[in-house]
Amino acid sequence: MRRHGFSVGHVVKAACVILVLAVSVVLFVAPLWLTLVWATRSTADIFSFPPKLLPGSKLLANIEAANASIGLFRSFTISVLVTVVSVIGGVVLSTLAGYVFAKMRFPGRPALFGMVKATMVVPGQIIIVPLFVIMAKLGWIDTYYGLILPGLVPALGVFFMRASAQQSVPTELLEAARVDGAGELTIFARIAVPMLRPGMAALAILLAAHTWGELFWPMVLLRTQEKYTLPVALMGLIGDIQRQPYDQEMAGALFSIVPLTIVFLILQRYFVRGISLTGLK
Amino acid sequence: MARSGRRRRRVPWHAYVFLAPFFVLFAVFFVYPVLYAIALSFQRWSAASTTWVGLDNYTYVLGLPAIRQAFANIVWYGIVNNVYQVSIALVLAILLDQAFLRRVAGALRVAIFLPNIVPGIITALVFAIILGTGGIVDHVLSTVGIHIAWLQSATWAKPAVIIAGGWRYIGYWVLIITAGLQGVPREHYESAQIDGANAFQQVIHVSIPFIRPVLAFVIIVNTIGTMNLFEEPFLLLTPSGGALNAGTTPTLEIYKLGFQNFNPGAAAAVGWLLCIIVVVLSSLQLWLAQRREWLE
Numbered sequence: 248m249r250r251h252g253f254s255v256g257h258v259v260k261a262a263c264v265i266l267v268l269a270v271s272v273v274l275f276v277a278p279l280w281l282t283l284v285w286a287t288r289s290t291a292d293i294f295s296f297p298p299k300l301l302p303g304s305k306l307l308a309n310i311e312a313a314n315a316s317i318g319l320f321r322s323f324t325i326s327v328l329v330t331v332v333s334v335i336g337g338v339v340l341s342t343l344a345g346y347v348f349a350k351m352r353f354p355g356r357p358a359l360f361g362m363v364k365a366t367m368v369v370p371g372q373i374i375i376v377p378l379f380v381i382m383a384k385l386g387w388i389d390t391y392y393g394l395i396l397p398g399l400v401p402a403l404g405v406f407f408m409r410a411s412a413q414q415s416v417p418t419e420l421l422e423a424a425r426v427d428g429a430g431e432l433t434i435f436a437r438i439a440v441p442m443l444r445p446g447m448a449a450l451a452i453l454l455a456a457h458t459w460g461e462l463f464w465p466m467v468l469l470r471t472q473e474k475y476t477l478p479v480a481l482m483g484l485i486g487d488i489q490r491q492p493y494d495q496e497m498a499g500a501l502f503s504i505v506p507l508t509i510v511f512l513i514l515q516r517y518f519v520r521g522i523s524l525t526g527l528k
Numbered sequence: 529m530a531r532s533g534r535r536r537r538r539v540p541w542h543a544y545v546f547l548a549p550f551f552v553l554f555a556v557f558f559v560y561p562v563l564y565a566i567a568l569s570f571q572r573w574s575a576a577s578t579t580w581v582g583l584d585n586y587t588y589v590l591g592l593p594a595i596r597q598a599f600a601n602i603v604w605y606g607i608v609n610n611v612y613q614v615s616i617a618l619v620l621a622i623l624l625d626q627a628f629l630r631r632v633a634g635a636l637r638v639a640i641f642l643p644n645i646v647p648g649i650i651t652a653l654v655f656a657i658i659l660g661t662g663g664i665v666d667h668v669l670s671t672v673g674i675h676i677a678w679l680q681s682a683t684w685a686k687p688a689v690i691i692a693g694g695w696r697y698i699g700y701w702v703l704i705i706t707a708g709l710q711g712v713p714r715e716h717y718e719s720a721q722i723d724g725a726n727a728f729q730q731v732i733h734v735s736i737p738f739i740r741p742v743l744a745f746v747i748i749v750n751t752i753g754t755m756n757l758f759e760e761p762f763l764l765l766t767p768s769g770g771a772l773n774a775g776t777t778p779t780l781e782i783y784k785l786g787f788q789n790f791n792p793g794a795a796a797a798v799g800w801l802l803c804i805i806v807v808v809l810s811s812l813q814l815w816l817a818q819r820r821e822w823l824e
Contacts, residue, residue: 260727264623268636271620275640278654278695281664285657293657296667344550353543359551366558368810370756372779373799374561376786377568381561397557400550431542452645460647462759463779467787478649485653485763493657500650507645515638522703 282504285497286310293493309498313484316495321473322480323502326459329395329476333458334451336399342447345408346439350421366402372463379467389470398458404450411446411521412439448514449521459507477503568796585797589785595798598776599805602755604686605777606809609754610747613694617701618743622731624702625709637706641699648696648759655692656764679764682774689760689775697753701746708742709735744817748810755806758783778802 280300285293288303313319348360378397379388387393416439424434440447462478469475472483481499484492511518572581589595620640624633643651657663659678669676678688716734725733736743758779765775778798786795 268623272636272639275643282654294662298664340550343546347543347546351540351543353540368807370802370806372756372782373565373803376792376795377561377564400554456645462649478647496653500653503647503650511645
């Protein structure tokens with residue numbers, strides 16, 4: 248290949264690319280940075296101009312105020328527990344199902360998979376009203392069963408893990424283990440799962456982000472304030488437009504953003520790999 | 529005989545056992561509610577009694593101006609969201625794929641993706657401040673004499689929803705498009721270079737044709753997602769009043785009908801109308817994609 252010299256044209260082009268990217272990254276990150284800054288400032292500061300771009304000193308005061316008005320710590324803890332249970336359940340069920348669809352042949356497979364496939368186009372919200380009626384009949388309104396169980400069957404997760412298994416679990420390896428007389432559960436747990444870890448990590452992040460931020464279902468299902476998840480509790484701060492406690496809202500926003508961001512940054516290598524493996528199929 | 533006997537013994541029961549937990553929950557909490565929604569949409573449902581009312585719910589909801597507005601809006605949102613998000617994501621993904629950025633591209637993609645894990649309610653709260661009266665955008669625009677009441681005006685309500693949604697989702701599309709771009713064989717670029725194609729021509733004639741299946745996938749997923757739009761219009765436009773109807777969506781109307789007016793039949797009818805639109809749209813897109821041999 249011909250080696251390119253650093254001509255003026257190249258430098259100008261590279262500078263333009265860098266400029267466009269720098270501006271874009273700033274635009275994407277700015278709202279996150281502003282959330283952090285606003286959580287540490289008073290409502291008056293939030294709306295001041297020129298804008299305050301560095302953190303202030305009101306963080307603890309805002310957190311305490313938000314905790315007093317909506318039970319920030321309690322709802323945060325509830326959200327953590329609900330998300331952990333939902334993510335573990337959703338990932339385990341999706342991995343099992345996705346692995347079976349990718350690696351086993353059995354009567355009824357096309358029909359069962361077709362059913363999962365069809366749900367991809369059914370908007371989730373269409374089932375909320377009937378689901379609510381079902382929960383009312385089961386006596387599960389305002390319970391965590393009602394909150395968590397419907398979220399454990401993400402059709403997308405089955406797709407995701409099926410694609411993962413097709414890409415990263417060699418069938419010959421499974422056959423070899425069968426010849427050696429290993430049981431199916433052992434094969435799954437000892438051979439498939441370790442290879443599926445990047446896919447499971449990526450799915451865990453997707454499900455965590457979804458469960459953690461979900462508003463519609465918990466908002467209609469939960470009735471007692473003491474049971475509210477973080478997004479539902481935050482709804483309690485949004486009253487009338489004139490007197491919204493924006494500083495408390497931003498303290499709550501910080502609690503909503505920070506934990507997932509940390510988890511994501513830890514797992515991001517897996518996540519990006521998972522997306523590139525499975526995003527296409 | 530012996531052979532078929534052995535084969536019968538090979539029926540993989542474990543496959544069904546592995547699938548059972550998923551499908552039991554799936555049947556109870558997804559398939560059954562979907563079927564129940566069909567029945568519900570033909571019923572008038574109250575605590576006292578349930579009566580079959582034929583198509584009454586459908587004619588009722590189609591007569592409501594807010595519902596018609598919601599369906600008109602969702603078409604607008606669907607088109608604008610795709611053009612806005614996918615074109616920006618494509619440009620960013622291509623720029624980030626430049627060889628000289630290899631060292632920093634990963635970190636920049638993560639930065640652009642980060643908003644995707646921010647909950648919808650937080651996105652709405654933050655953008656309500658950024659775009660709201662007395663917010664940064666308001667201040668900046670007013671220095672040049674422009675005043676836009678993003679969240680109150682019927683004209684600007686929908687663009688506000690698009691801006692907030694774009695911030696949250698563009699990074700995700702960048703990751704997916706990047707995965708596609710990295711699959712383009714380097715020799716394709718080299719032979720284009722030998723033919724004298726410049727960087728822009730390489731993008732048009734090499735990259736984009738190669739990643740068409742990926743773009744089709746992004747557009748289909750984005751369209752389905754947009755059809756479910758709820759939190760951004762609900763929270764950006766509700767507290768400020770006024771603009772809510774201008775920016776409303778079918779899902780928002782399902783919420784209002786089902787849980788504020790306690791009319792589950794009407795809510796289910798809107799749900800099914802939305803479902804029909806989504807199925808038609810995504811089959812159409814899939815058909816177009818397959819027809820052009822973009823997919824598979």
